Amino acid sequence: xxxxxxxxxxxxxxxxxxxxxxxxxxxxxxxxxxxxxxxxxxxxxxxxxxxxxxxxxxxxxxxxxxxxxxxxxxxxxxxxxxxxxxxxxxxxxxxxxxxxxxxxxxxxxxxxxxxxxxxxxxxxxxxxxxxxxxxxxxxxxxxxxxxxxxxxxxxxxxxxxxxxxxxxxxxxxxxxxxxxxxxxxxxxxxxxxxxxxxxxx
Amino acid sequence: xxxxxxxxxxxxxxxxxxxxxxxxxxxxxxxxxxxxxxxxxxxxxxxxxxxxxxxxxxxxxxxxxxxxxxxxxxxxxxxxxxxxxxxxxxxxxxxxxxxxxxxxxxxxxxxxxxxxxxxxxxxxxxxxxxxxxxxxxxxxxxxxxxxxxxxxxxxxxxxxxxxxxxxxxxxxxxxxxxxxxxxxxxxxxxxxxxxxxxxxx
Numbered sequence: 001x002x003x004x005x006x007x008x009x010x011x012x013x014x015x016x017x018x019x020x021x022x023x024x025x026x027x028x029x030x031x032x033x034x035x036x037x038x039x040x041x042x043x044x045x046x047x048x049x050x051x052x053x054x055x056x057x058x059x060x061x062x063x064x065x066x067x068x069x070x071x072x073x074x075x076x077x078x079x080x081x082x083x084x085x086x087x088x089x090x091x092x093x094x095x096x097x098x099x100x101x102x103x104x105x106x107x108x109x110x111x112x113x114x115x116x117x118x119x120x121x122x123x124x125x126x127x128x129x130x131x132x133x134x135x136x137x138x139x140x141x142x143x144x145x146x147x148x149x150x151x152x153x154x155x156x157x158x159x160x161x162x163x164x165x166x167x168x169x170x171x172x173x174x175x176x177x178x179x180x181x182x183x184x185x186x187x188x189x190x191x192x193x194x195x196x197x198x199x200x201x
Numbered sequence: 202x203x204x205x206x207x208x209x210x211x212x213x214x215x216x217x218x219x220x221x222x223x224x225x226x227x228x229x230x231x232x233x234x235x236x237x238x239x240x241x242x243x244x245x246x247x248x249x250x251x252x253x254x255x256x257x258x259x260x261x262x263x264x265x266x267x268x269x270x271x272x273x274x275x276x277x278x279x280x281x282x283x284x285x286x287x288x289x290x291x292x293x294x295x296x297x298x299x300x301x302x303x304x305x306x307x308x309x310x311x312x313x314x315x316x317x318x319x320x321x322x323x324x325x326x327x328x329x330x331x332x333x334x335x336x337x338x339x340x341x342x343x344x345x346x347x348x349x350x351x352x353x354x355x356x357x358x359x360x361x362x363x364x365x366x367x368x369x370x371x372x373x374x375x376x377x378x379x380x381x382x383x384x385x386x387x388x389x390x391x392x393x394x395x396x397x398x399x400x401x402x
Contacts, residue, residue, distance in 0.1 A: 155383075158359040182356075
């Protein structure tokens with residue numbers, strides 16, 4: 001963080017993002033006008049304009065907070081690490097404002113090329129992380145992979161988005177296990193060995 | 202169709218729905234105002250108001266066209282029938298206005314209880330149909346099911362929505378087969394027998 005940033009500007013930026021998040025949650029993306037956001041944040045409209053000339057950019061910045069923390073730095077046994085990551089993702093998706101931002105990102109990408117670019121960047125990071133994790137699992141002989149790497153996220157994340165954001169249902173450990181099983185044939189003995197040894201080289 | 206319906210009213214209703222569909226596709230749900238829809242359809246605003254007092258209702262009627270034709274009347278072998286149904290669903294989701302309506306339905310349901318009710322009705326029909334189809338497959342000994350019936354649609358449809366509407370990617374036959382494999386253990390011999398015999402009782 002650069003020391004040249006005005007702390008007052010940071011405070012108003014944070015207040016505006018919090019206001020936008022709360023409006024999005026309560027009323028949907030149509031409420032994200034400069035006027036409503038400024039009013040809710042208790043700042044002038046000009047301040048909102050200065051940071052985000054177009055309301056869509058505000059939505060993009062809300063989204064940046066949401067998509068990134070999952071599937072980083074895999075650990076052996078990968079199977080249980082994957083389970084805990086999918087649990088965190090499912091719990092996050094169950095938070096209304098995260099579901100709202102996620103579905104708004106998906107929907108907005110259909111019409112707004114800038115949103116589509118942001119969406120594609122998120123998806124690519126997700127794919128890369130899952131490929132790294134499953135490569136580790138394969139190297140550890142935890143799994144004999146049968147799914148195509150390009151399908152990992154559709155197989156794991158697609159059903160969780162469907163269950164949480166579309167069916168408004170909850171994600172059981174059994175459901176997560178079933179999705180993980182869909183990647184290939186897991187070897188119980190190798191998973192147990194990885195668990196005892198910690199993460200192998 | 203009742204003969205008491207004024208054919209002129211039907212024509213203007215169809216024109217309004219077509220206009221709304223085209224606006225949704227080109228500009229997103231924010232464009233579905235009474236004024237824009239009336240202009241695009243070449244009818245008076247009052248006509249749009251009369252049929253759809255709130256723009257959300259127009260969106261709901263667009264959605265009614267979209268979700269229903271899949272997974273009806275399963276045939277043995279269920280596996281190949283399921284494959285062809287998922288192919289049709291994937292091809293439909295790849296049509297921009299159907300993807301748009303689907304994501305708008307999902308997103309709108311977060312804020313609008315009426316949209317949520319419509320969404321839930323669609324999801325319930327989908328679940329029921331898949332349960333019927335998989336019950337037939339199990340009765341034919343095509344499959345030893347390992348997934349919970351409540352998860353059928355999340356396992357089959359979730360990844361397809363993810364692939365088509367979120368990743369903007371295409372659905373290969375291999376991808377569909379992989380999803381179908383996720384329901385349980387399929388028996389190749391029983392599938393072949395069902396194929397030779399037509400649909401058993």
